[in-house]
Amino acid sequence: AQKVTQAQTEISVVEKEDVTLDCVYETRDTTYYLFWYKQPPSGELVFLIRRNSFDEQNEISGRYSWNFQKSTSSFNFTITASQVVDSAVYFCALMNSGYSTLTFGKGTMLLVSP
């Protein structure tokens, strides 16, 4: 069975602080995909990143960076110099190799105050 754990239910930071959102996953598949989605207060789901299980390179996109470590089954997401517009719920998700089915974590609500 697949499982995604986001242990942080809610995080509050002040603008310009760095913040890391944790994601730990479980799967028996050797080929899988990991995702991060952002859900702003407006409610839509915004795709942020996809990473396959064979690519452990860290990725940076502007203020966002992702650290994928297969040894610890983690795919953590860091926002550098957070901004109020980063306030949202962030979901980590896992997709197995056979089908396009996503298993989501319960999400982490990030509140960035001015």
Next chain:
Amino acid sequence: NAGVTQTPKFQVLKTGQSMTLQCAQDMNHEYMSWYRQDPGMGLRLIHYSVGAGITDQGEVPNGYNVSRSTTEDFPLRLLSAAPSQTSVYFCASSYFGRSGSGNNEQFFGPGTRLTVL
């Protein structure tokens, strides 16, 4: 391309009423799915389809029916609504990604907020 569209955006039902949530995509994606989002629970898979005429159950299928008569449409039916079905429903589509294909990005619709009284 309109992407993934869902109608209605909001709906209020009384217990026992039936309704259909509509989902359509214009990207010729084989794979379509329905998720429900409840507070503190993340998104959970209800039903999915890997092509026209093929559907299967997800994690929380009870109380919902689906069919897939065309590639474009994947409606979700509530035959007898219950308060436990109050939720936000998301439809998603993607290419049917097999191992190593990489074409697994899911495109989500804007969601339907359903309240059952």
